[in-house]
Amino acid sequence: MVVPEIAVRGWFKSSFSAQANDCVETRRLVPGGMAVRDSKDPGGPALLFPAGAWSSFLSGIKSGEFPTD
Structure with missing residues (x-):
């Protein structure tokens, strides 16, 4: 179920x-x-x-833990 407060505003897409x-x-x-x-x-x-899970995910991306191709 999507919480109404997050359903409309504040979303960002990659440039x-x-x-x-x-x-x-x-x-x-x-x-x-x-x-x-x-x-x-x-x-x-x-x-x-x-927050902790998102931080770990970003650290993994920055360290090259995930393949890019």
């Missing part, structure tokens, strides 16, 4: 998406963490990540 609807969007949560949703389905479900 690499060229304004197409083929990527994910993110939104900061209060008091921390991140919500992620599919840009093709903005009214659909969002995944909610606690």
